[in-house]
Amino acid sequence: MSKILLINPSYRDSYGSAKASIIDPVFPTLSLLTIAAVAEQRGHKVEVLDLSFMQYDYRVIREKIVSYKPDIIGVSATTPLMNQLRDISVLAKSISKDILVVAGGSHVSAMPVESLKESMLDIVVVGEGDATFGDIADGKPLKMIFGIQYRKDDSILATPPRPFIHNLDDLPMPAWHLYDSQFYKNKISRLLAKHPPLAMAEFSRGCVFKCDFCASKNTMALGYRKKSPERCAEEVRAMHKFGYREFALADDIFTSDPAWAKAVSRAIINSGVKMAWSCTNGIRVESADDELFRTMRKAGCYRVAFGFESGNDKVLKMFGKGGKASIVKGREAVRMARAAGIDTTGYFMLGLSPDTEETMTDTIEYARSLSLDMMKFGIAIAFPGTPMFKEYREKGMLRSYNWDDYFIYSEQPLFSHPNLSFEKVQEFAKYAYRRAVLTNPSFILRRLWRGIRTKEFFWDAYYFMKFITAPSINNKTHTAIYFARDQWPVYDFEKQPITFYQARPATNKLTPELIQGVTI
Ligand code: B12
Ligand code: SF4
Numbered sequence: 001m002s003k004i005l006l007i008n009p010s011y012r013d014s015y016g017s018a019k020a021s022i023i024d025p026v027f028p029t030l031s032l033l034t035i036a037a038v039a040e041q042r043g044h045k046v047e048v049l050d051l052s053f054m055q056y057d058y059r060v061i062r063e064k065i066v067s068y069k070p071d072i073i074g075v076s077a078t079t080p081l082m083n084q085l086r087d088i089s090v091l092a093k094s095i096s097k098d099i100l101v102v103a104g105g106s107h108v109s110a111m112p113v114e115s116l117k118e119s120m121l122d123i124v125v126v127g128e129g130d131a132t133f134g135d136i137a138d139g140k141p142l143k144m145i146f147g148i149q150y151r152k153d154d155s156i157l158a159t160p161p162r163p164f165i166h167n168l169d170d171l172p173m174p175a176w177h178l179y180d181s182q183f184y185k186n187k188i189s190r191l192l193a194k195h196p197p198l199a200m201a202e203f204s205r206g207c208v209f210k211c212d213f214c215a216s217k218n219t220m221a222l223g224y225r226k227k228s229p230e231r232c233a234e235e236v237r238a239m240h241k242f243g244y245r246e247f248a249l250a251d252d253i254f255t256s257d258p259a260w261a262k263a264v265s266r267a268i269i270n271s272g273v274k275m276a277w278s279c280t281n282g283i284r285v286e287s288a289d290d291e292l293f294r295t296m297r298k299a300g301c302y303r304v305a306f307g308f309e310s311g312n313d314k315v316l317k318m319f320g321k322g323g324k325a326s327i328v329k330g331r332e333a334v335r336m337a338r339a340a341g342i343d344t345t346g347y348f349m350l351g352l353s354p355d356t357e358e359t360m361t362d363t364i365e366y367a368r369s370l371s372l373d374m375m376k377f378g379i380a381i382a383f384p385g386t387p388m389f390k391e392y393r394e395k396g397m398l399r400s401y402n403w404d405d406y407f408i409y410s411e412q413p414l415f416s417h418p419n420l421s422f423e424k425v426q427e428f429a430k431y432a433y434r435r436a437v438l439t440n441p442s443f444i445l446r447r448l449w450r451g452i453r454t455k456e457f458f459w460d461a462y463y464f465m466k467f468i469t470a471p472s473i474n475n476k477t478h479t480a481i482y483f484a485r486d487q488w489p490v491y492d493f494e495k496q497p498i499t500f501y502q503a504r505p506a507t508n509k510l511t512p513e514l515i516q517g518v519t520i
Contacts, residue, residue: 002137004039004046005070006032009077009084010056013480014407021470022463023376026053026187030200030250031076031105031129033174038134041172048178053187056084058091058483065095072137076105079383082115082403083488084480089120091483102136104129107403109218110385112149113499116156118491123150126501127219128164128205130171164220168205168227173238181243190459191374194302195245195276203232203264207252208510208518209284209322211309212353215385216252223514224253226260229267240273248280255279255287255296255304256323257517262292265299275300282307282347286324286519288333293340303373304337305345306330310352310359311366318354320387323520327366334370343450346375350432351417351425353380353388360420360428368436372443373450377432378408379425382415390500392416401493404480438468 008029015021029050036046049064065073073092077085085108089101104125108115112124125132126147135145142150147162165171181197188196204226207216227235239247255261268275282305293304308330310316316325337344348367350360367375382388382398383406392398397416405412409429413422437443451457510520 002039002044002071002139003069004036004044004072004074004137005064005068006036006046006048006074006076007061007088008032008048008050008052009075009081009088010051010054010480011081012055013404014080015409022466023189023192024053024187025189025192027184027193027198027200027248028176028179028181029076030174030202032074033176033178034171034202035074035104035129035133036175036178037172038130039137040175042134042138044137046175046178050179051084056087056480056482058087058481061088061091062095062483065092065099070099072100072102074102074104074133077103077107078105079107079403079406082107083482085115085121086119086488087480087482087484090487093120094483100136102133104133106215106219107384110215110383110389110501111498112158112501113156114491114493116149116151118489120489121151123148127162127221130165132162164223165205165225168225169231173235174201176239176242176244189463190456191463192248192280193246194456197244198246198248199239199242199244200250201235201239201247201277202250203227203235204251204254208256208515208520209253210320210387211322212319212387212391213349213380213382215383218385220252222510224257224516224518226257226516229260229263232264233267233271233273236268236275237271237273240275244275246276246278248278250281251279252281253284253287253518254281255283255289255292256519258287258289258292260517262295265292265295265301268299269295277301278303278305280305280345284323284325285330285333286326288329288336290336290339293336293342297340297342301342303343303345305347306333306337307347308366308370309347309349309363310355311348311363312359315352315354315359315362319352330366331370334372338371343373344371346370346372348375348377348432349380350377350428351380351420351422353391353418355380355417355425356419357424357428360425364428364432364435367432368440368443371446373447375436375443377429377436379410379429381406381408381410393498398493 015024032048039046075085075088085103092099092101100122102123103121108124109126112126115124132147146159149158185197188198206220206223206225208224277300285306313326334344346367348363382392392415400412400414451460
């Protein structure tokens with residue numbers, strides 16, 4: 001039996017003081033809960049150290065490692081968390097060389113070789129980590145474990161890619177018991193959760209579209225896989241049993257196979273469990289469907305977020321949104337959701353690869369004109385693992401490899417845009433909030449009326465004050481307390497190559513089996 005410590009790094013610096021901090025996303029981390037479930041199923045002991053809600057402080061981690069004495073430490077990291085991951089690897093090795101330090105998640109899946117080179121990690125898990133991590137915990141010889149890259153003496157070795165999980169019902173239930181749901185009740189923003197505590201859940205994995213700013217294929221592959229409606233309802237029952245009263249879906253395209261999404265909603269209704277839920281990760285506008293929305297509402301769904309991204313049809317086409325997404329479809333989608341009694345959030349991006357000042361203005365005016373209950377503007381950052389990152393790198397347009405600065409409210413110039421300066425994009429990000437939120441009478445009145453109707457007026461007023469006093473983009477310096485920044489191995493990204501690792505090159509072509517009920 002292995003003793004495992006899973007660490008979720010701090011989110012403080014990537015949300016920080018920006019306006020977006022009003023939606024602080026503090027909840028149990030699904031990636032760790034899913035890999036923990038497999039490890040527990042195989043007889044290993046697992047504990048989670050969650051730093052999401054606090055500032056990164058290596059002393060907290062050191063104390064835990066010294067008292068718990070894990071054999072394996074597993075860390076999950078998106079790009080802005082990579083420096084914490086580097087620090088944790090150095091810290092763990094300073095405590096004991098025998099601790100196996102493993103990383104997984106979006107960033108390291110995109111750049112496994114470079115991640116090993118700029119850290120003291122032993123193993124990087126590429127893509128889906130459920131069974132791979134189970135094999136590592138079992139102590140299987142590394143060369144026999146598919147889907148990893150690892151350090152051996154002075155070299156880095158890779159094993160063949162792991163085929164992705166065909167039937168998601170084969171996964172054990174996420175190990176929700178590893179988190180104390182009540183601890184999280186008051187930590188999450190009330191703009192994000194109506195009935196906290198909130199858990200993150202996934203009913204499906206993957207996506208069949210190819211937006212150039214999106215990194216989802218690196219971990220979840222091109223293609224769509226779904227749990228059975230019965231399994232989804234069983235998960236809702238389990239979350240409820242562990243004290244959660246709301247869940248948010250991590251799914252990339254939950255409504256894009258409407259027949260299945262309806263069946264899932266009906267299964268939740270039939271389970272008799274009352275849970276509020278939302279499609280927080282964003283759904284596609286062309287998947288909007290009156291009957292589906294009404295069924296979702298009956299099943300407890302109270303909010304959907306639409307990934308509008310742009311207010312210009314040409315831009316949508318050019319960055320690869322794909323499908324039938326359009327400005328007109330976006331308007332229809334908002335109307336249908338509202339008619340079903342579901343709140344709507346809009347996600348918009350500024351500085352998309354084809355954007356110009358005119359098209360960003362189109363986006364802001366489009367956002368202003370929609371009857372949304374909430375909206376979020378982010379800068380389209382070229383994150384590692386996205387086609388945008390690869391293209392900008394190849395054209396010599398990337399300006400920073402400091403992962404601390406990689407988040408959508410960053411004020412550090414991260415790349416040179418083909419048509420715009422980074423500073424111009426930031427200017428538009430500030431202007432977007434002013435124009436579409438703060439000086440938009442129809443938004444203010446709608447939100448006011450909604451606040452009175454739902455009795456959430458107090459929360460709205462509280463967050464409104466926070467919103468107007470916080471800057472649009474994060475302008476504070478990072479305050480993480482690192483163990484030994486000077487001991488982090490360095491990889492010179494400017495001068496050395498990046499291996500654009502493709503976990504599953506064979507799946508770049510969409511077959512009917514991969515599309516699975518989605519209209520593309
Ligand atoms: C939920 C979510 C969040 C949550 C939680 C993030 C988290 N740390 O888990 C919140 C809201 C905090 C968030 C924030 C951000 N996110 Co986010 N998020 C997602 C989302 C929608 C779902 C992730 C999820 O839970 N999936 C379900 C679980 C089961 O899958 P998973 O996390 O991939 O984990 C599996 C594997 O990756 C692997 N694995 C993961 N961790 C580990 C650890 C170990 C030890 C092992 C062995 C394996 C392993 O095994 C797991 C099981 O198979 C994804 C979209 C997507 N499709 O992945 C984006 C995504 C991960 N986010 C992304 C981005 C850009 C961000 C932000 C940077 C945006 C910003 N604000 O600037 C921030 C980062 C700040 C932060 N603090 O993390 C990008 C990642 C790009 C990148 N290069 O890092 C994604 C891929 C979105 C996209 N479509 O491009 N996000
Ligand atoms: S539809 Fe969403 S998940 Fe799919 S590629 Fe576009 S942004 Fe990524």
